[in-house]
Every structure is written in C-alpha cells, then in structure tokens.
Amino acid sequence: MKLSSVVLLSVSILAQAAFAEPTGRVFVTNEKSDSVSVINGSTNKVEATIDIGERPRGIGISPDGSEVYVAISEENKIVAFDPQSLKIIREFDAGEDPEAFAVHPNGNIYISNEDDAKATVINPKSGEIIAEIHVGLEPEGVAISPDGKQVIVTSESTNMLHVIAVPEHNISANILVGARPRAATFTTDSKFAYATAEIGGEVLKVDMASGKIIAKTSLGDDKAKPKDVLVSKDGKTLYVAGGRMNQVMVLDANTLELLKGIPVGKRVWGLAMSKDGKRIYSSNGVSSDISVINTEKNEVIATIKVGKFPWGIVIDD
Amino acid sequence: MCSKCSPMISATVITMALLAGNSVAETTEINLSFIGDTNSLAYQGAQQGRDEANIQGRFMGQNYTLNASPEDSTAIVAAVDAESLRKLSASHPNKTIFNLTAEDDALRSECLANVVHIIPSKAMKRDAEAQWLQKNPDSSAKAQTWHPTFRKYAASQLNSRFSKTHSVKMDDTAWAGWAAVKILSDSVVRGQTSEAQTLLNFIKSDLAFDGQKGISLNVRNTGQLRQPLLLIENDKIAGEAPVRGVTKTSNLDSLGLASCPK
Numbered sequence: 001m002k003l004s005s006v007v008l009l010s011v012s013i014l015a016q017a018a019f020a021e022p023t024g025r026v027f028v029t030n031e032k033s034d035s036v037s038v039i040n041g042s043t044n045k046v047e048a049t050i051d052i053g054e055r056p057r058g059i060g061i062s063p064d065g066s067e068v069y070v071a072i073s074e075e076n077k078i079v080a081f082d083p084q085s086l087k088i089i090r091e092f093d094a095g096e097d098p099e100a101f102a103v104h105p106n107g108n109i110y111i112s113n114e115d116d117a118k119a120t121v122i123n124p125k126s127g128e129i130i131a132e133i134h135v136g137l138e139p140e141g142v143a144i145s146p147d148g149k150q151v152i153v154t155s156e157s158t159n160m161l162h163v164i165a166v167p168e169h170n171i172s173a174n175i176l177v178g179a180r181p182r183a184a185t186f187t188t189d190s191k192f193a194y195a196t197a198e199i200g201g202e203v204l205k206v207d208m209a210s211g212k213i214i215a216k217t218s219l220g221d222d223k224a225k226p227k228d229v230l231v232s233k234d235g236k237t238l239y240v241a242g243g244r245m246n247q248v249m250v251l252d253a254n255t256l257e258l259l260k261g262i263p264v265g266k267r268v269w270g271l272a273m274s275k276d277g278k279r280i281y282s283s284n285g286v287s288s289d290i291s292v293i294n295t296e297k298n299e300v301i302a303t304i305k306v307g308k309f310p311w312g313i314v315i316d317d
Numbered sequence: 318m319c320s321k322c323s324p325m326i327s328a329t330v331i332t333m334a335l336l337a338g339n340s341v342a343e344t345t346e347i348n349l350s351f352i353g354d355t356n357s358l359a360y361q362g363a364q365q366g367r368d369e370a371n372i373q374g375r376f377m378g379q380n381y382t383l384n385a386s387p388e389d390s391t392a393i394v395a396a397v398d399a400e401s402l403r404k405l406s407a408s409h410p411n412k413t414i415f416n417l418t419a420e421d422d423a424l425r426s427e428c429l430a431n432v433v434h435i436i437p438s439k440a441m442k443r444d445a446e447a448q449w450l451q452k453n454p455d456s457s458a459k460a461q462t463w464h465p466t467f468r469k470y471a472a473s474q475l476n477s478r479f480s481k482t483h484s485v486k487m488d489d490t491a492w493a494g495w496a497a498v499k500i501l502s503d504s505v506v507r508g509q510t511s512e513a514q515t516l517l518n519f520i521k522s523d524l525a526f527d528g529q530k531g532i533s534l535n536v537r538n539t540g541q542l543r544q545p546l547l548l549i550e551n552d553k554i555a556g557e558a559p560v561r562g563v564t565k566t567s568n569l570d571s572l573g574l575a576s577c578p579k
Contacts, residue, residue, distance in 0.1 A: 156471060
C-alpha cells in the first residue's frame with residue numbers, strides 16, 4: 001500500500017470517528033421526572049426515555065455530535081450520553097446546582113454557577129476545569145457566538161450581560177439591561193446578540209462591536225415574562241418564549257416589532273432550532289409537552305407529550 | 318469632608334488599578350449613612366445590599382460604604398421610629414431617607430418628599446389580610462413583607478445568600494435594608510448619577526426594581542414602595558397579596574394608601 005492511501009485511509013477513519021452520523025433525534029430534559037425524552041425528529045414520537053438523575057435541566061451536544069450533555073442540578077454533575085446508543089458515557093463534577101450551559105465550537109462547556117456568581121469552563125472529555133470567571137449575582141443564561149470568540153453570561157440579580165472573550169477568558173464588556181436578564185442568543189454572523197429581561201419584561205438587541213443596546217421593546221405583562229430567545233438563521237426573525245402567556249412570540253429581529261404570537265403549551269420556557277432553521281421546538285413546563293413549530297408558516301405542526309416540566313431541548317441534526 | 322459642601326462632593330472619584338478581567342478604570346465612591354442599631358437585622362440587610370451593590374460596582378465602577386455621617390452621605394438608610402424619621406427628613410431635604418422599620422400610616426399620608434418607605438405600612442398589611450380573609454374566612458394569617466422560607470421568584474437565592482453571610486434568617490427589616498441599598502445602587506447605574514437629589518428624583522419617578530418578589534417595584538407619590546406581601550400562617554407562607562381572585566395580583570395599589578391626600 002502506498003503511503004498516500006494509508007494517510008487517506010486513516011483520515012477517513014478519523015473523520016468517521018470524529019463526526020457521528022446525526023440521529024435526527026430531539027432530546028428533552030424533564031426537570032420533575034428526572035429523565036430525558038428521546039424524540040424521533042421525523043415522526044415526532046417519543047421513542048425512548050432515559051433515567052438520567054435528579055432534576056435534569058441544561059442540555060447540550062458536542063460539536064461532533066458524539067455526546068449529549070445534561071446538567072443534573074440536584075447531583076452537582078453533568079452526565080454525557082451517546083445519542084445513538086443512549087448509553088451513559090461518563091459524568092463529571094459541574095459545581096453547585098448546575099443549570100444552564102452552552103457548548104463551544106471547540107467542545108468546551110461554559111456553565112453558569114448560580115450560587116457562586118461565576119461561570120466555569122469545563123473540558124467535558126476530561127472533566128478538567130479550564131477557567132473560572134467571576135460574574136454578577138445569580139448567573140443564568142449562557143450564549144456562545146457562532147465564531148467562538150465571545151460568550152455572554154446573564155446575571156439575574158446584577159442585571160447585566162457579561163461578555164467573556166475567548167480564549168482569554170476575561171470580561172470584555174458588562175452591559176446593563178432590564179431587571180433579571182434570563183437568556184441570550186447570537187446572530188449567525190456573531191455581530192449581534194439578543195437578550196430577555198424577565199422582571200423588566202424586555203427584549204433587547206446588542207451590537208457586539210460597541211457593546212451598546214441598539215433596540216429594546218417591552219413584552220409580556222405582570223405574570224407573563226419573556227424567557228428563552230432564538231434568532232432565525234437569516235437574522236430577520238426573533239422568537240421569544242412567553243412563559244405564562246403560553247405563546248412563542250415572533251418579532252422582527254431588526255425593529256423588535258411584535259409580528260405574531262404562536263399558541264403553544266402552558267408556561268413555555270425553552271426553545272431550540274434545527275440546523276436548517278426550519279423547525280423550532282418549545283418546552284412547555286406546565287403542560288408537560290413540546291411544541292414543534294414550522295418556521296416558514298410560524299405554526300405549530302405537532303405537540304409531543306413528554307415527562308414532567310420539560311426544561312431544555314437539544315437536536316442531533 | 319466638609320458639611321457645607323454640596324452633596325455632590327460626597328461622591329469622590331478615585332482612580333484605581335483594578336485586576337484584569339474587571340474592565341473599569343475609575344471607581345466612584347458612594348457613601349451611605351446608616352442610622353439605627355448596628356446590631357439589628359435591618360443593618361445586616363443593608364450590609365448584604367452593600368456587598369451585592371459592590372459586586373455590580375466592580376463591573377460598573379462604584380464602591381459603596383455604609384458608614385458615612387448623615388451630612389457626608391449620598392443617602393440615609395434609617396432603622397428608626399417615626400419621629401426620628403421626620404427629623405432626618407427635615408434636616409436632609411435633598412437626599413433620600415430610606416425607612417426600613419417605621420410602619421406608621423401617618424408617615425405615608427404626610428407625603429414627606431425625601432422619604433422612601435421600604436417597609437410596608439400598617440394599612441398595606443391590613444388590606445392584605447382583609448383580601449386574604451375574603452377567600453379564606455377561617456384563616457389567621459398575618460401579612461409580612463418577606464419570609465425566610467420564601468422560594469419563588471429567586472427569593473430562595475436571596476434568602477440563602479443572606480443566611481450564609483450572616484448566619485441568621487432574613488426577616489422583613491433585613492429585606493428592607495437589602496432592598497434600600499440595592500434600590501440606591503440600581504438608580505446610580507441606571508440614572509448614571511451619584512448626585513443625591515438626582516438620585517432621589519430617579520428613585521421616586523423612574524424606579525423599576527427587582528426585589529426578588531416576582532414583579533417590578535416602584536415608588537408611590539407617598540414615598541411608599543409598591544410591593545406584594547406574603548400571608549403567613551403558623552410560620553409558613555399561606556399566600557400572596559394582592560390576593561388572586563379578590564383582585565388582580567398586579568393591583569399593588571389595592572394595598573394601603575395609593576396616593577397622597579389632595
């Protein structure tokens with residue numbers, strides 16, 4: 001065998017090992033059932049339920065699609081499982097009461113530690129803590145820019161978006177927002193970010209180059225607060241989970257004008273979007289179901305019963 | 318510092334070399350004055366508020382203290398009786414006096430321009446209890462502003478932060494002390510000022526404060542902080558007021574004197 005074909009062969013084996021074929025499954029953490037529901041993304045049917053640990057909340061997938069991570073809040077750890085075989089691969093320490101996290105394109109996990117006013121960077125392969133960054137009180141939402149250069153951590157009781165530079169892991173900006181910032185997300189080009197402020201009832205748009213808020217709108221009422229937020233792949237449309245409003249709200253991503261409310265289940269909390277941008281899934285805590293939204297029509301095309309208090313969603317596509 | 322100087326002087330700008338990662342170069346010193354018993358829960362609450370304000374201050378460029386004299390302070394945090402509050406109000410007309418402990422209804426109807434009552438009035442508590450009784454005629458629940466077992470709206474996080482630091486449970490006056498300092502620091506960063514009179518104006522007209530009670534809080538023209546109350550029976554939380562079903566839960570003005578007598 002010639003040297004070049006040996007190299008080629010090893011490369012193709014490596015590629016196979018590194019990039020698992022997507023299963024097309026949708027994984028949902030059920031906070032009060034201590035489980036993960038495994039949904040077939042084509043049939044919208046639950047095909048398995050994994051007993052995962054006490055109070056699972058945040059969920060994410062490795063960039064190569066080979067591992068799904070779940071924050072087990074009551075057990076202070078993250079569990080990794082195989083999205084294909086659904087077998088637990090390993091678990092590692094995640095600090096006290098782990099909740100929301102995001103997975104960086106380089107594979108590292110960025111997690112907010114609510115009781116310790118810090119964010120922690122963990123290598124999920126080794127469980128090694130790479131960095132700890134002090135942020136404001138009650139850090140909650142974590143968003144990572146698609147280019148991997150910036151991480152936003154929201155601090156709910158300090159009312160700020162902390163922008164963390166990667167790989168330096170220092171804070172490059174602190175942006176004061178409305179009361180109790182909950183979630184953030186970046187546009188595909190990493191130039192803008194959106195965030196929700198729960199008590200302030202606000203949705204806002206930030207220009208990441210200047211660190212300035214360039215648009216802001218009020219949303220919800222005294223009981224219905226904006227929760228999770230997502231932006232469409234083309235950057236034109238914003239989706240906000242409306243909590244007890246029982247709607248996913250559709251906004252013009254530029255003007256933040258409210259275009260439509262999509263009725264979903266009760267107390268809608270978490271959102272996830274497919275890679276092609278054509279579907280959005282919402283976790284509806286009180287009605288214990290998932291709504292599947294077609295983003296071309298902005299309509300619910302399926303409702304899937306899952307465990308109690310579905311919290312986080314990740315798609316292996 | 319001199320007592321003849323304008324209140325603005327009390328905010329001294331000090332340039333500090335800060336650790337990498339906290340990207341502010343200048344820190345504004347904001348000195349508050351605490352009047353009252355420093356062995357009280359009200360004081361411990363104010364200390365908690367100061368510590369939390371300083372966490373934000375690390376990022377936004379402020380440092381708060383609680384031990385200025387009333388003359389040299391940006392605002393006064395007072396755990397005193399009604400008569401002492403009136404005197405403080407009269408002798409410091411251009412700065413905020415936070416009332417942490419005096420529940421007297423008369424203080425609200427007097428509409429002292431510079432007093433912000435964090436603690437609810439007796440009338441607010443009476444109204445909360447009356448609403449509760451309409452739905453629960455046999456209940457003996459009493460209204461409180463806070464409770465150490467309060468968990469909703471991230472109240473549990475505040476309760477655990479306080480008890481961890483002070484080895485004691487957060488009560489109504491401790492919450493009031495915490496809220497007073499956080500309202501002040503929130504107004505400093507949102508109003509972008511450390512001038513006493515400007516802060517007072519901001520607090521009275523522009524406040525949108527997260528008191529970890531689930532709804533944005535602001536101030537009536539009487540000086541009273543609008544807020545939901547808890548109904549406590551056998552040292553447990555039985556409900557919240559405004560009472561759902563009796564009125565809208567957002568109808569905070571159903572509790573106590575809603576505005577100044579004409």
